[in-house]
Amino acid sequence: MSQSVAKKSEADTPPPSAPPAGGGLKGHPWLTLLTVAVGVMMVALDGTIVAIANPVIQEKLHAAPSEIQWVTSGYLLALAVFLITAGKIGDRFGHKTTFLTGAVGFAAASAAIGFAGNIQTVIVFRVLQGLFGALLQPAALGLLRGAFPAERLNMAIGIWGGVIGASTAAGPIVGGLLVEHVNWESVFFINVPVGLLALGLGLWILLDVRAEKAAKSFDLPGIALLSAGMFALVFGIIKAPTWGWGNGRTLLCLIGAAVLMVLFALWQTRAKEPLIPLGLFRSVPLSAGTLLMVLMAFAFFGALFFVTFYLQNVHGMSPVEAGVHLLPMTVMMIVGSPVAGLAIGRFGPRIPIVAGMLLTTVAMYGMSTLDTGSGNGVMALWFVMLGLGISPVMVGATEVIVGNAPLELSGVAGGLQQAAMQVGGSLGTAVLGALMAARVGDRLSEKWAAAGLPPVEGEQAEGLKQAAQLGIAPPAPPGTSQQAADTMAGVVHESFVSGMSLAFAIAAVVAFGAAVLGLLTRRGSTDAGPAVHV
Structure with a gap:
């Protein structure tokens, strides 16, 4: 392994465990955590809040289906592509400057979307949102590592992970309330005061964090x-x-x-x-942690994608009601992440990660048994287990990746962790979605014929199939009896649930594989934080 990877810089010093003398609140660890949490909350919330507004955006701006897809895809693509480079920018120019640039840019891009008069402008600024969002996340991890001593870093990452999980899960609720009671533009305008708050807190609280051995060129x-x-x-x-x-x-x-x-x-x-010294991956725990993050995101985000459709289209809930039904998972992630941080600090990451992925495996398998008539109690049980299971993995894998990287690559390691999550989530959604679509198509044909419903052909059949993949029962043709209409809806919903069950079953297998991989993880060997400069 190269010296830059294997050896700590002599200039690197442990971070202060308390605010610097005479510096007021500047650099205070817990206020630093509050500041970076406000910033990353915007990015995490935007990943799901916009999905609720997309139908209204499509209607108001007269967007084609392919165009509205890029409101989400453009954001995620820019975020995934730029994360590692953004981490390198933080290592080179300082994580404080990078974080503040990301916060201001994200808020400004959000405001521009709110004032956009056409779908093309929305897409352009969504891409810019993704680029600025990529600056925020690795910088946040670098700032945390610089502010907290090693023995408290796991707790800080745990709370940080809880904020991300809660923001992601709260997106449908917040988005539903804003779209329903204000307008679609408010989904983006809400980022402006949050971004200004992150800027104000950052200028007041944050100390610059960079390693003395960081590369001087790109x-x-x-x-x-x-x-x-x-x-x-x-x-x-x-x-x-x-x-x-x-x-x-x-x-x-x-x-x-x-x-x-x-x-x-x-x-x-x-x-x-x-950009990324390949010697970095000679660390087995770091490599295992990166792959673990991919598999976790594949199972979690890939399978969870279908839950909102299940709640809204099969059970007939509104977006807000669906978000409320996901609260058991959200609450467990909020509570579980700091607890996971404490457990990892005491026992190391291996045991909590393996236990978390095994619990996630059980939750995924349990969700594969849901049917069209499953009650709120059984759904809440699996959501609780999923929230508790994912929490130690989010925290532990982050600690393994960032903690096993050398100090001068802390930003790159943070970008690697976030990129692994984005790639895993995108891959899980696409692969499980394809497998689910195939299963729904097969089951729909079988069940439609078995129910004695009139055959559907051509474009009408393709439209029925696409609707069934989202659990949407098509409107019954004029003159159809209520009994026949109910039968059609039942066939569509049962076909959708059959596909969803397959997706969750595969996610359970992937989660179990991640649990086995968790056996290769260990606590980060680089305990000291980067040198801190005012």
């Missing part, structure tokens, strides 16, 4: 190759459900991503100051 060829490779990978995953996994365009994207990643790896062995 690996521009490496950034170009990695960005192009990540773009091809995530774009291919996003488009695969539409194009088809065997389609030439999908294969071109995925093969192109593989080629670009190989070229990136080869270049990193030659670059004077590489």
Whole structure:
């Protein structure tokens, strides 16, 4: 392993455990945590809150279905592609400056979307939102590492993870309330005061954090190759459900991503100051933690994607009601993340991670048994178990990745952790979605014929199939009896639930694989935080 990876910088010093003398609240660990939590809350909330507003945006701006898809896809794509480079920017210029730039840029892009008069402008500024959001997340981890001593870092990451989990889960509730009682623009305008609050707190509270050994130049060829490779990978995953996994365009994207990643790896062995020194991955715990984050996100985000459709379209709930029914999971993530931080601080990450993924496996299997008539009690049970199971994994995998990276690469490690989550979530949603769609199509044909319903052909059949993949019962033709209409809705809902059950069953298998991988993790070997500069 290279010296830059294996050896700590002599100039690096442990972070203060209390506010610096004479510095007032500047650099206070818990206020630093509050500040970065406010910033990352915007990014996490935006990942789900906009989904509720998309139907209204499509209607008000007269957007085509392909255009409205890019309101979400453009944001996620920019976020995933730029995360590692954003981490490198934080390592080079300081995490405080990077964090504040991200907060201001994210809020400004949000305001621009609110004033947009057409869908093209919305998409452009959603991409900018993703780019600025990518600046925020790795910088937040770097700031936490600089503010907290090693023995309290796990607790801080636990609370930080709880904020992200709660914000992600609260998105449908907040979005539903704003769209229903204000307008779709308010979904974006809400980020403006939050961003200003993050800016004010950041200027008042944050100390600059950077490592003395951070690279003084940028690996521009490496950034170009990695960005192009990540773009091809995530774009291919996003488009695969539409194009088809065997389609030439999908294969071109995925093969192109593989080629670009190989070229990136080869270049990193030659670059004077590489973007990601490959020696970083000689750390088995760090590599295991990165893959663990991919598998966790694959299972969690991929399977959870279908839950909102299940609650709204099968059980007939409003978006707000669906969000309320997810509160057991949200609450458990809020409570579980700090508790997980304490447990990891005492026992190390391995036991909590393995236990969390096993609990997640059980929860995923339990959710695969849900049917069209499942009650609130049984749903709440599996949501509680899922929240408790995911919490130690979010916290533990983050600690493993960031803690096992050298100090001068703390930002890159934070970007790697977030990129792994984005890729895993996108891959899980696409793969499980494709498998679910195939199952729904098969079951729909069988059940439709078995129920004695009149055959549907051509475009009407394709529309019925696409609606069934979301659990939407199509309107009954004029003159159809109520009994026949109920039978049609029942067939669609049962077909959807059959596909959802398959997705959860596969997610359970992936979660179990992640539990086995968790056995390779261990506490970070780099205990000291980066040097702190005012």
